[in-house]
Amino acid sequence: MPVKPPVLPPALAKLHGANDAEKARQGYAHTLREILQQPPTWLGTASRLSGEHTAAMLRELLAAKPAHIVFTGSGSSLYVGECLAPVLQAALGIPCLAIAAGTLLTSRRGVLPPGRGLLVSIARSGDSPESTGVVDQVLAAEPGYAHLAITCNARGQLATRYRDEPRMHVLLLDEATNDRSLVMTSSFTNLLLAGSGLRHVASGDPDPRLADAAAAVAGALVERHGEAIAAAAQRPVDGVAYLGSGAAFGAARESALKMLEMTAGAVRTLPETFLGLRHGPMSWLADDSLAVAFLAAEPSVRGYEYDLLRELTRKGLGERRIVVGESIPADVLGAHGVAVELPGLYALEEAQQLMIHVMVGQLLAFFRCLALEQKPDAPSQGVLTRVVEAFAIHGSGAGA
Known part of the structure; x- marks a missing residue:
């Protein structure tokens, strides 16, 4: 059922009603659209979770009875995991924790629980250096781990690099959630909703109206x-x-x-x-x-x-x-x-x-x-970039 658009209050109505040139001049076109599009995109993600392929994939991952579920990501993507871990541990009865991708790269053996597990990699683009760096290292060093990537970008490395890897499963969200703004908004909430789908396959098929x-x-x-x-x-x-x-x-x-x-x-x-x-x-x-x-x-x-x-x-x-x-x-x-x-x-x-x-x-x-007269779409004037710039991934050391 379509979402009825909210009646925008004056502060938002004025911004939303500006022409494209004015939105571009003030640098908020992407960010405002992506904040306001969240309710309808949630319905799309809920429908995706209830689809036969996705529900079967998530059931298969839980049927393997992982001893623990680890959520990983960087920045906002890590915070998605921090939201999910307590919720899913309470719902599934499986120990769940969130570990920053950077921490896994530098200190894997000290923080990643050993044995049989499920590593859930969360990312908007899937192109940040840590995203594939962590998956590569865990695939090589931890054979007991299955992998689930939840991402908004069909062309990103997380979605494309592991097509021939049987331990990797991908939950791809609609392209509309792949925010163009520097900051993650609709991507964050949709990644959070998608991750909560693990709860629903454990208790029955997800309801597309959830x-x-x-x-x-x-x-x-x-x-x-x-x-x-x-x-x-x-x-x-x-x-x-x-x-x-x-x-x-x-x-x-x-x-x-x-x-x-x-x-x-x-x-x-x-x-x-x-x-x-x-x-x-x-x-x-x-x-x-x-x-x-x-x-x-x-x-x-x-x-x-x-x-x-x-x-x-x-x-x-x-x-x-x-x-x-x-x-x-x-x-x-x-x-x-x-x-x-x-x-x-x-x-x-x-x-x-x-x-x-x-x-x-x-x-x-x-x-x-x-x-503050800054531009929400790109407020840092080049200090930050939408996707973290590439950096070297170093081989496993004593801390890894």
């Missing part, structure tokens, strides 16, 4: 809260702390990276867990800092999060806040808080809740980038 509710909540986010998020981004801010518990820490890490990338480092960021903030990082918060809180669905976990936010209020810290959840108590907002109230959020599967949290981070970073 993302419908998430798409509706995302539409409500844009319609009801886009203007408030834009206004929060207009105010000068020294730094932004992103808080999430459990799997939501991965969403916090991704949101912090979006702000760092889109402002070319002009806004400092801190991703942290709610309980971890007390152990030193709380001193990071300054008068002009913004705190973004992704509240958990589980009431007992949310109790810890409320306590921390109330403590910040008592101490006069992080009074500027964006709090995302349902039925948000007024006393956790601080003096200048914005409540992103999203009915239906907690009825979503946990991975899909994280997709919504990340969209909040994307919108905040996008508007802050424009407020």
Whole structure:
């Protein structure tokens, strides 16, 4: 069923309605389109997961009974794995962990669990040096591992290099998710949704409608809260702390990276867990800092999060806040808080809740980038590139 496009609030409607030349001049055409296209692309990914070939492939990988599942990637792709690992471990009863591709390249024997496993390589382009470097080394040194690559790029190395390798399986997403912007937005949430497909094949064939509710909540986010998020981004801010518990820490890490990338480092960021903030990082918060809180669905976990936010209020810290959840108590907002109230959020599967949290981070970073008169499609003026530049992959050493 097609997704009804959200009614864009004024801040987004003006940008979206500009002509192509103006969008190109301000450098936001790709990024804005890719943020707004997420709900319909989620439906496409959900349909792909329910397809006979994909469902059979994922069932086959789980039928091999891996002793552990390792998610790997770099940057945003790693944070997809950090979101997925706790969710899938709870659902599958299989130990799951996320390990950076760079860490596997330099320290494989110290971090990769030995024996029978499944290595899930996550990548937008599949062309970053670490992507194939890790797969090559694990294929050679770890015969007990099966491999699954989840990627958005049909022409990338992850999708094409291992066609004759029986241990490699590829889950290829629609080309529309292969974001053209420097930053990953729709690619991130679709890779996250695709990885959660392992849960659905374990409990039965995936439902092609599994993302419908998430798409509706995302539409409500844009319609009801886009203007408030834009206004929060207009105010000068020294730094932004992103808080999430459990799997939501991965969403916090991704949101912090979006702000760092889109402002070319002009806004400092801190991703942290709610309980971890007390152990030193709380001193990071300054008068002009913004705190973004992704509240958990589980009431007992949310109790810890409320306590921390109330403590910040008592101490006069992080009074500027964006709090995302349902039925948000007024006393956790601080003096200048914005409540992103999203009915239906907690009825979503946990991975899909994280997709919504990340969209909040994307919108905040996008508007802050424009407020700083930078270009969201390529804000770093060549310091960063859409695909990491090639570098030498060195042979296995003592740490590998």
